Amino acid sequence: MTAIGPPHKLIRNNPPPKEKQAVLYRVNHVHIKSPDPKETADWFVRAFDFRIVSDTVRTFGDRFIGCADPAGFTVNISGARAGETLGPGDADAHHGLEHFGVDVEDIEAEIARLTGLGAELKEGPIDVPGGPLIAFLKCPPETRVELIQPR
Numbered sequence: 001m002t003a004i005g006p007p008h009k010l011i012r013n014n015p016p017p018k019e020k021q022a023v024l025y026r027v028n029h030v031h032i033k034s035p036d037p038k039e040t041a042d043w044f045v046r047a048f049d050f051r052i053v054s055d056t057v058r059t060f061g062d063r064f065i066g067c068a069d070p071a072g073f074t075v076n077i078s079g080a081r082a083g084e085t086l087g088p089g090d091a092d093a094h095h096g097l098e099h100f101g102v103d104v105e106d107i108e109a110e111i112a113r114l115t116g117l118g119a120e121l122k123e124g125p126i127d128v129p130g131g132p133l134i135a136f137l138k139c140p141p142e143t144r145v146e147l148i149q150p151r
Contacts, residue, residue, distance in 0.1 A: 029074035030100050033086055034141045037077045041065040043140045047117050048102060050075060089142025091122065099136065099144035107133045107149040114139070114147075125149075 034040035044050045044067060054066040061082025067075045080086050104110040107125050114137055115121055122144070124135025133149040 027073075029076055031076040031078070032141075032143055033089075034077055034079060036141070037063045037065045037079050040140050041067055041077045043117065044075065044077070047114055047119070047139065091120075091138035091142045091144045093136075093144075099146050101134075101146035101148050104147050104149050107135055107147050110147050111135055111137070119145075 032040060038055070041050070041052055041055075045052065049070050050067040052065055053068050054064075056064050058064045058078075058081075062078045062080060062084075064076065064078040067077060069075065111121055111125070118140065120138040122136045122138050124147075125133045126135065127133055132151055135147045137145050137147065139145045
């Protein structure tokens with residue numbers, strides 16, 4: 001199995017001060033579960049210029065596809081593990097990990113492009129006073145993605 005992304009590390013300032021120091025963490029990856037991992041990975045390749053860096057079947061029995069966005073951030077996409085029953089996805093607002101956000105230069109053009117690839121506009125564009133323009137889309141498979149156009 002090919003390693004995906006850099007290993008999890010604690011990032012600490014050097015040299016450590018004598019008093020207790022806060023530990024800084026870096027988000028390692030986002031993991032999307034899908035009934036068809038390859039179809040989902042291919043969609044994210046087309047939609048967000050991800051690249052597939054590995055495609056394996058793990059010892060857990062699930063197909064596991066490692067992807068990276070253009071900046072190198074890891075997004076893993078896999079199916080159910082052997083004997084695992086997954087609940088339904090939910091691209092609407094909900095508790096728990098609700099969405100991930102992607103910066104864009106032209107939100108209207110990106111909405112048109114992504115809906116042309118099969119995404120569904122759920123909300124927006126929304127003009128956040130003193131902030132960016134945002135929109136939420138339902139992307140495969142029931143994944144909520146926020147588009148953010150900074151100003």
